[in-house]
Amino acid sequence: MGHLSVDVRASFRLFAFYLANGTIDVDLLDGFDYQSTVFHSGSSLEQVFAIYGNVLQVDESGMVLNEGDAQYRVAQWIRACCDPSYQVEPPFEAWEMELHL
Structure with a gap:
């Protein structure tokens, strides 16, 4: 099995930078x-990266196709955690939230 493409690695790096910033x-x-x-807890940070990785799409050559969409879905999850009145639209599907072992 090969490594993640440079584009995917860059996407995760920038996502982590924006998250921390x-x-x-x-x-x-x-x-x-x-x-x-x-x-606050490792499980929240774990969920953030799970959503990002699950939503992120990559083409056959390893180029990221939807970095903005993946970040937006994470932002929706975070907003719902911070603001109980916020309604995520569309609601999260199970595959978006799945934590892989």
Whole structure:
């Protein structure tokens, strides 16, 4: 089995940078201190990366196709954790939330 493509690795690196920097989907998460929510426990951070990895699509040559969509779905999950009145649309499907062992 080969390594992840450079594009996929770059996508994960940038995602981690934006997450740690507090700049994931600034419009959706504006005004929410999501870092304390996400970094509070390992399971929250684990769920964030699971959603990102499950939603991320890659073509045959290893190029990422939907980085913005993957980040947005994570932002929706974070927003729902920070704001119980927020409704995720469309609701998460089981495969998006799945934690792989």
